Amino acid sequence: MKKSIKILLCTMLTAGSMLAGCSSQQDKTTVELAEVTRSIFYAPLYAAMEKGFFEEENIDIELTTTWGGDKTMTALLSEGADIALVGAETSIYVNSQDPAEPIINFAMLTRTDGTFLMAREEPDNFQWEDLNDSVFLGQRKGGMPQMTGEYVLKHNDIDPHEDLELIQNVDFANIANSFASGTGDYVQLFEPQATKFEQEGIAHIAASFGEESGPIPYTVFMAEQSFFENDEETALRFTRALYRAQQWIYEASPEEIGTVLAPYFDDTPESTIADAAVRYRSQRSYAETPLLPEEAWNNLQNIMEEAGELPERSDYDKYVDTTIAETVTEK
Structure with a gap:
């Protein structure tokens, strides 16, 4: 697997109290994540990292900004990343070329154009x-x-x-x-x-x-099919942390959002970060759950088709996995 698993070993020489503490810990998983660009549009991702939501799921995120859809997908296909954050249209382009294994969209981050x-x-x-x-x-x-x-x-x-x-x-x-x-x-x-x-x-x-x-799966977390076959639990933990951040971004004050996102935008004042994020929030650009609806998937393809850029219609049931998002959002 591309994913690096870091096992937290406990020494058998330690006394019982330390053994008890170790047994309550899960394996720590490092997920290599490639983002297509650095953007306030991706605020819930940075919030999940900065607020410790991934850490609470025993996930370490190694985030790389790849600066372009082509480079992002190259990283995913060449084992340079476990998960890609990029426009859903890139998965349609790649899947139309019959890759070694299909690219599966499993969690939506943004639901409108930005x-x-x-x-x-x-x-x-x-x-x-x-x-x-x-x-x-x-x-x-x-x-x-x-x-x-x-x-x-x-x-x-x-x-x-x-x-x-x-x-x-x-x-x-x-x-x-x-x-x-x-x-x-x-x-x-x-x-x-x-x-x-x-x-x-x-x-x-x-x-x-x-x-x-209107609603489209503008930015989506995706991975090769083997990622889910080999470690579905990591995908569930990743998506659960994301969902918490999606809820947080709609509940937090502008000031808190600016403070939390500031480490990811060194050259931008916190007040500007807050204003930009709130503008996106007010038009509901941030997805409120990771679930990618079929209507939004079809709207995306209609836009691509009208632009003359759709290679072929892409089957929602084949290339979108809703089971993970449905599981983490169940009450």
């Missing part, structure tokens, strides 16, 4: 038709942010390839800087950049792509 339409000029009663004849700095072609963005534009009677000038040749990491330097009238951005731009007066939020596109 981007916002930012306008250079503060909009007065924004209408989608305002984008006509504008310059729109979008996301990478084939990526979920761009597919969702185009889906929303089309459903608001805007043809992204005819009614405006769509720029897609800027790397993800440079999109915000490119807009700040003067490129485009509108831009599609994640938090906390959206909040930072508003605070600095660079741009203003005109609309939320997450609210417009």
